[in-house]
Amino acid sequence: MLKDLxxxxxxxxxxxEIYKFWExxxxxxxxxxxxxxxxxxxxxxxxxxxxxxxGHALDETLQDILIxxxxxxxxxxxxxxxxxxxxxxxxxxxxxxLREKGLSRYDxxxxxxLKETWDWANKHKSAILDxxxxxxxxxxxxxxxxxxxxxxxxxxxxxxxxxxxxxLIYKGAYIVNWCPRCQSAISDVExxxxxxQGHLWEISYPxxxxxxxxxxxxxxxxxxxxxxxxxxxxxxxxYSELIGKTVVIPLSGREIPIIADEYVDKNFGTGAVKITPxxxxxxxxxxxxxxxxxxxxxxxxxxxxxxxxxxxxxHGLDRYEAREKxxxxxxxxxxxxxxxxxxxxxxxxxxxxxxxxxLLSEQWFVKMEPLAKEAIKAVKDGxxxxxxxxxxxxYLGWMENIRDWCISRxxxxxxxxPAYYHNETGEMIVAKENPDPxxxxxxxxxxxxxxxxxxxxxxxxGWPNTESDDFxxxxxxxxxxxxxxIIFFWVARMITMGLEFTKKAPFxxxxxxxxxxxxxxxxxxKSKGNTIDPVVIIxxxxxxxxxFTMTSLCTYGGQDIKISDERFEYxxxxxxxxxxxxxxxxxxxxxxxEADIDFSKLTLADKWILNELNxxxxxxxxxxxxxxxxxxxxxxxxxFWNKYCDWYLELAKIQLQNDxxxxxxxxxxxxxxxxxxxxxxxxxPHITEKVWQLIPQKSKFKALMLADFPxxxxxxxxxxxxxxxxxxIKSIRNVRQSFNIPTSLKCDIEIRTEQKSTFEEMxxxxxxxxxxxxxxxxxxxxxxxxxSAAAVVGASKIIxxxxxxxxxxxxxxxxxxxLDKLLAEKNSLSGRINxxxxxxxxxxxxxxxxxxxxxxxxxxxxAVTELIKSLKD
RNA sequence: GGGCGUUUAGCUCAGUUGGUAGAGCGUCUCCCUUACAAGGAGAGGGUCGGGGGUUCAAGUCCCUCAACGCCCACCA
Numbered sequence: 001m002l003k004d005l006x007x008x009x010x011x012x013x014x015x016x017e018i019y020k021f022w023e024x025x026x027x028x029x030x031x032x033x034x035x036x037x038x039x040x041x042x043x044x045x046x047x048x049x050x051x052x053x054x055g056h057a058l059d060e061t062l063q064d065i066l067i068x069x070x071x072x073x074x075x076x077x078x079x080x081x082x083x084x085x086x087x088x089x090x091x092x093x094x095x096x097x098l099r100e101k102g103l104s105r106y107d108x109x110x111x112x113x114l115k116e117t118w119d120w121a122n123k124h125k126s127a128i129l130d131x132x133x134x135x136x137x138x139x140x141x142x143x144x145x146x147x148x149x150x151x152x153x154x155x156x157x158x159x160x161x162x163x164x165x166x167x168l169i170y171k172g173a174y175i176v177n178w179c180p181r182c183q184s185a186i187s188d189v190e191x192x193x194x195x196x197q198g199h200l201w202e203i204s205y206p207x208x209x210x211x212x213x214x215x216x217x218x219x220x221x222x223x224x225x226x227x228x229x230x231x232x233x234x235x236x237x238x239y240s241e242l243i244g245k246t247v248v249i250p251l252s253g254r255e256i257p258i259i260a261d262e263y264v265d266k267n268f269g270t271g272a273v274k275i276t277p278x279x280x281x282x283x284x285x286x287x288x289x290x291x292x293x294x295x296x297x298x299x300x301x302x303x304x305x306x307x308x309x310x311x312x313x314x315h316g317l318d319r320y321e322a323r324e325k326x327x328x329x330x331x332x333x334x335x336x337x338x339x340x341x342x343x344x345x346x347x348x349x350x351x352x353x354x355x356x357x358x359l360l361s362e363q364w365f366v367k368m369e370p371l372a373k374e375a376i377k378a379v380k381d382g383x384x385x386x387x388x389x390x391x392x393x394x395y396l397g398w399m400e401n402i403r404d405w406c407i408s409r410x411x412x413x414x415x416x417x418p419a420y421y422h423n424e425t426g427e428m429i430v431a432k433e434n435p436d437p438x439x440x441x442x443x444x445x446x447x448x449x450x451x452x453x454x455x456x457x458x459x460x461x462g463w464p465n466t467e468s469d470d471f472x473x474x475x476x477x478x479x480x481x482x483x484x485x486i487i488f489f490w491v492a493r494m495i496t497m498g499l500e501f502t503k504k505a506p507f508x509x510x511x512x513x514x515x516x517x518x519x520x521x522x523x524x525x526k527s528k529g530n531t532i533d534p535v536v537i538i539x540x541x542x543x544x545x546x547x548f549t550m551t552s553l554c555t556y557g558g559q560d561i562k563i564s565d566e567r568f569e570y571x572x573x574x575x576x577x578x579x580x581x582x583x584x585x586x587x588x589x590x591x592x593x594e595a596d597i598d599f600s601k602l603t604l605a606d607k608w609i610l611n612e613l614n615x616x617x618x619x620x621x622x623x624x625x626x627x628x629x630x631x632x633x634x635x636x637x638x639x640f641w642n643k644y645c646d647w648y649l650e651l652a653k654i655q656l657q658n659d660x661x662x663x664x665x666x667x668x669x670x671x672x673x674x675x676x677x678x679x680x681x682x683x684x685p686h687i688t689e690k691v692w693q694l695i696p697q698k699s700k701f702k703a704l705m706l707a708d709f710p711x712x713x714x715x716x717x718x719x720x721x722x723x724x725x726x727x728x729i730k731s732i733r734n735v736r737q738s739f740n741i742p743t744s745l746k747c748d749i750e751i752r753t754e755q756k757s758t759f760e761e762m763x764x765x766x767x768x769x770x771x772x773x774x775x776x777x778x779x780x781x782x783x784x785x786x787x788s789a790a791a792v793v794g795a796s797k798i799i800x801x802x803x804x805x806x807x808x809x810x811x812x813x814x815x816x817x818x819l820d821k822l823l824a825e826k827n828s829l830s831g832r833i834n835x836x837x838x839x840x841x842x843x844x845x846x847x848x849x850x851x852x853x854x855x856x857x858x859x860x861x862x863a864v865t866e867l868i869k870s871l872k873d
Numbered sequence: 874g875g876g877c878g879u880u881u882a883g884c885u886c887a888g889u890u891g892g893u894a895g896a897g898c899g900u901c902u903c904c905c906u907u908a909c910a911a912g913g914a915g916a917g918g919g920u921c922g923g924g925g926g927u928u929c930a931a932g933u934c935c936c937u938c939a940a941c942g943c944c945c946a947c948c949a
Contacts, residue, residue, distance in 0.1 A: 079910090192948090193945095200949085217948095217949065220949080232949090265948050267948090268948045269949065273949045274949075276949095280949075282949075283949080391877095393876080394945085397875095401945085401946085452942035519885085521942080557878085560942090562885070567885080569898085569911070573912090574911095576910065577908090587908075598904090605896090623889095634896075638896085649908075663908085737902095737903065738913085738916090743903085743906070744906095827891065832893095832930075837928090837930095839929085841928085842930080
């Protein structure tokens, strides 16, 4: 049966089979009543509208590694999955579907539209989490949550009412970022700025009752009908005489004053600014200071309002079309004096890329500053630490300058704001439930999606019921794993809300990884068409290959990760190597008993590999504890491929042929494979589980995923001279290759050494792995026979008599090259030793090390010189 | 305007308290050796972006310049 295992690892079949095995046995389910210490992670909930992309794949893989590692390391590990209702994104999708049927949400009405959206969300809610199963995600689906489910809604209401009662939520009219397409306010962080080449227009505003004019520079001439004043700097001599005078707005004829305000920059434009409080945040502030009433001229759709002095022909016109018309009119009437090229930043809606319209409107806000205090403290005093640390600065910088958060959205899909207005008096009550549905109507706005996300670490644990088992056992969570792009959107807000409502930091570590990019370093996006679908990669290379590759690309500094389809060959090849090495071991375990390794019978090779395994376990544990997760992959790759496969399996082949050594060698093979699979399991769960279950053993564990994770073990510390064997074999191979000695030809060697017994112990290894026939010995001082190739290993000389095979000139060249290298090293090292200051200042061990290295070089130098001499003779 | 990151082998990137550079891929040579050709063995390849400084010693610390990338703020 074992011999029937295919030589190429079949990831697809294995992964399906193994995942099903774990799932059906309920192995992902965490026990809130467990006495083990808890380790918990909540997933950054993907949008219900989403499909799995590479960013998720990386994020989920890293979380799964941490969860699996801790589960095996004695923790009660809980990973909570879930999805986000994604207000605008989801509403957009459903509205688009309606539009295809020629309908709008208004045709359906709020109630019917919500029903439709719920249906859609319910249908898609689990799709992305099902895709995560392909990744091997060991999250607890029995605890799956949705940011719009009953529990989250209760938490949202609780938080909203409490914040309102504390005076930290208020409603008011302010300039907000308004998306004319979404028809809603959005928050500052949802506004992305793009640099655009625009214009600065200089417009002349004639003075009233006298000749002359004041020239104003603006980028937004279409707001001219909303002007309430012209502002200049109080100390600007150019305009000091004009302050207090009145000008007439071009095209409108309305009269407005010239005022002085510190806000104006004397050196920008003409030094005179038109003030439009309804459509610009700075103008709003100026307007407020001077007591002007704002005049709206652009509506929520970004069109010119049909009101006031806006000319008839502009009514309902898009703001940019109106701009062109207005410029035409100004120019025609000689009010437009100059048009200058001007580069400026334009705000765009994060969701739909529509240009934001700053608009004065009535919205709800969270006063962030008082909340931020504790959130700053928690990071400064180390209750929360960022990995890598540099993100702390980024976080703190933002937190220390935080502005109020606009939380109301003019959407239907979302948590409706729990404020109720009396139908007649308009009196407002903020409460979890409508006090009197007959007479009170609920506020029609909903909350920013991130409001419910901010509560995610504790709303998923049963909060506000702080007595729930999950909350008691698993809150606060252990770590939050995410990309840097949502530190402000999400991480910062979770920290503030967690501290405010649970008095605890929601997690003690924020592990920030890089973003996935395409091979050119560009962000992946559907519109660019440069996305790589993780499911396609999994189909092609396997889930473990995807996981291993991505993990290995994670650097400690959290650099962005460039990937291409071919990069996953790295993980696929490694999985295949694991598969085949395991096949070899399994095929050679026939007749093995169930006993542990007999330590009294260990060979040098056995000791060497056990010692290496032990170091690997130690390094793995140290690295993962410090979130050097990429490093863990490198360590395991190096150990498994370059040590276990390249050397130990080859050495074991020799030992297996020795009846005295066979049984214990089998035990070592089995043990090291078992432990290695455990080490690899968090990163490559499927293949390791599959192979592990094929290993004959008396394990008490039902599955590898539940087995104990290896830790450093004093009993496995050995020192051995294997390096001498490896060096010997490698140098003989080198000689063979240099002189094109065919593999079929075994050569004899002579070893000139004072360590005869050590070499004798290793003869079998050298013979087989370097294709050597007879080995003879002589003392290190014996003369070198003529016509030989040779290698110097440590203080020993390996002589390969090849009189008829080698080109002596070639060999002299080869040895000279080696000599040059030795001399260069010696030169540099003795330079140090001869430097008094070095001897004074350098650590003792380094000096000793340097001296002994020089001594070693001198021995080799002597040997090589001797060789060259004998070749020349 | 402020802040951060990057610059190391042809390509993509590691390099944790400073002690004369590593991997994967690619290249060259040999090998279907009974786990694996998605493999094995061997080889070649780097003045660690430029300049300056600290030090016995700098890819690693400090200063400065340059290029590229990102974030925040935002002057109408």
